[in-house]
Amino acid sequence: MIQDHYDAIVVGSGFGGSVSALRLSEKGHRVLVVEKGRRFRPQDFPRTNWHLRRWLWNPRVGMTGPFRMSFFEHVTVLHGVGVGGGSLVYGATLPVPNEAFFETGDWAGLADWKAELAPHYATAKRMLGAVRNPHLTTVDEVEARSGLDLLRLLPDDVEGPLEAAADVDEAEALLFPDE
Numbered sequence: 001m002i003q004d005h006y007d008a009i010v011v012g013s014g015f016g017g018s019v020s021a022l023r024l025s026e027k028g029h030r031v032l033v034v035e036k037g038r039r040f041r042p043q044d045f046p047r048t049n050w051h052l053r054r055w056l057w058n059p060r061v062g063m064t065g066p067f068r069m070s071f072f073e074h075v076t077v078l079h080g081v082g083v084g085g086g087s088l089v090y091g092a093t094l095p096v097p098n099e100a101f102f103e104t105g106d107w108a109g110l111a112d113w114k115a116e117l118a119p120h121y122a123t124a125k126r127m128l129g130a131v132r133n134p135h136l137t138t139v140d141e142v143e144a145r146s147g148l149d150l151l152r153l154l155p156d157d158v159e160g161p162l163e164a165a166a167d168v169d170e171a172e173a174l175l176f177p178d179e
Contacts, residue, residue, distance in 0.1 A: 006032040014085020037082030040066055057081040094130040096121050 007029035010021045017033060024031045037057060046054035046065060057068040066088040068081045080088035102114040124130070 003030060003032075006030045008032070009034065012036075012085050013083050014080060014087055015090075017085060018087075035083050035085070037066065037080070038064070039083040040088065094121075094125060094128060 055065040056063045
């Protein structure tokens, strides 16, 4: 419903915008959320990314999908356009890094990041209704095995975020417990 006055206008309905709008409205503020794209129903998504008109967003050339590519000098960003913003292109996943990730990098000694962020991951999981997907496909297995094979090729002295994932045997045991 359009009103004459809002306490806040939130641009974008993705991860940041939707949470901001929710928190403001919970506090009693009148909030308007504006979104560039449209609302997508399950049947609106393309069955393949080869169907470019339903995959990419560029209305000037008839493309009305949820994915937009923005090109900058040193990076290309693939982001969502539509109600849900980035969540449209995030594969409906909510990954939580493993222990080693929180202990890696320049930020590692600043705080116990795993403990600091745990309640926020729990809130996101609860609010989004996140659950483990029980329906793994052949493609999921091939991707997992390929990733493990790539990790095995890394030298032992790899530093940075990749070393957090370098315990290949443990990862393989978690991914394929019946072997």
